[in-house]
Amino acid sequence: MKVQIIVTHLLGSGHLARALTLGRAYAAAGDEVQVLSGGFPTPQLSSQGVTLVQLPPLKSDGVNFKRLLGEGGELADEAYFERRKAALRQAFHDFQPDVIITELYPFGRRTLRVEFRDIIETAQHATPRPLILSSIRDILAPPTKPERIEECHDILTDLYDGVLVHSDPETTRLDLSWPLDPALEPKIHYTGYVAPAAPEPQPDGVGRGEILVSAGGGSIGDELFEAAIQASRQTPELTWRLLIGGSDAATRVDAFKALGSPAIIEVARPDFRQMMCHAAVSISMCGYNTALDVLQSGVPAIFIPFDAGTEVEQGIRADALGKLGAIKTLRRATLTPDQLLEAVADLRQTPRRAIPHHRFDGARQTATLTRELLDRHRSPE
Secondary structure: OEEEEEEOOOOOOHHHHHHHHHHHHHHHOOOEEEEEEEEOOOOOOOOOOOEEEEEEEEEEEOOEEEEEEOOOOOEOOHHHHHHHHHHHHHHHHHHOOOEEEEEOOOOOOHHHHHHHHHHHHHHHOOOOOOEEEEEEOOOOOOOOOHHHHHHHHHHHHHHOOEEEEOOOOOOOOHHHOOOOOHHHHHHEEEOOOEOOOOOOOOOOOOOOOOEEEEEOEOOOOHHHHHHHHHHHHHOOOOOEEEEEOOOOHHHHHHHHHOOOOOOEEEEOOOOHHHHHOOOOEEEEOOOHHHHHHHHHHOOOEEEOOOOOOOOOHHHHHHHHHHHHOOEEEOOHHHOOHHHHHHHHHHHHOOOOOOOOOOOOEHHHHHHHHHHHHHHHHHOOO
């Protein structure tokens, strides 16, 4: 089975990380996988086992997802988008996939709807026609206009064979964030959470007893890091470690160190998940991948959801997961060092949360389910 996954990450790297995890699961099942990435390169993510094809890259202008910037930082124009469309079509014709998967679209990425629609219609007219699926995380950005819901549902009805929802419905159902037309229910398939294998503790003990502060793989989270730096000055008896992500991580590390702090401040590390296994407390935003890291490691956690602009996804997720215990949620707009210290003190006195028996094998289940859907797609009516 040849699987082609199309993904564009615009701010952080979570969308691409999830697509690569899926890709490795398909490869482990013996499938040939190609991931078409339309965001900027993210060298901290491993593409081992997966063919990664880089499209002309885009990123959002900060949290303005309607203003997209090209590889030189310039506003992407029509010619740039035409280059992307041509690259997508060429990759499709060269690879000739049995399955094509669009990450997030048509539930999101409306600013890229022209190129997504173009490649899906290209696939529709191919012989044989591939299985066409959408891949989405547990929580989506809730639609603000009824016509957006109708548009999405029409596209799914007319052009798609199914939707892969990477969640455990016992914890976070799709309808927490997206009103679903009952007529689409047969196309909705819950796979479980898409996560790497549960981490083992860091073998050298790095992170043991520490307060780990992170903000994902993007160049965001300054408010969180600044509050942590101030909090670390008031608690020299604790070890605070700030892990800075993004393409400008080294520059930001230098800037944060210049503020003066006893905290360890360094570029995000590949053994971050292992460090969480024996950290005292994790402080982070609440993106999909980070939330799963917290659940799989059992670390007591403070979530500070990313809520700039109209973003509400992380807040919904944090509220849902907060019911599991040893998790506190603070709001970015009102965050203070004292709030952070109070939450850290409470969690250090709280028993570690038992690692829940949620479905964390969503990548493997997705590969199995896709094979079943493809067999059904190919079978005579």
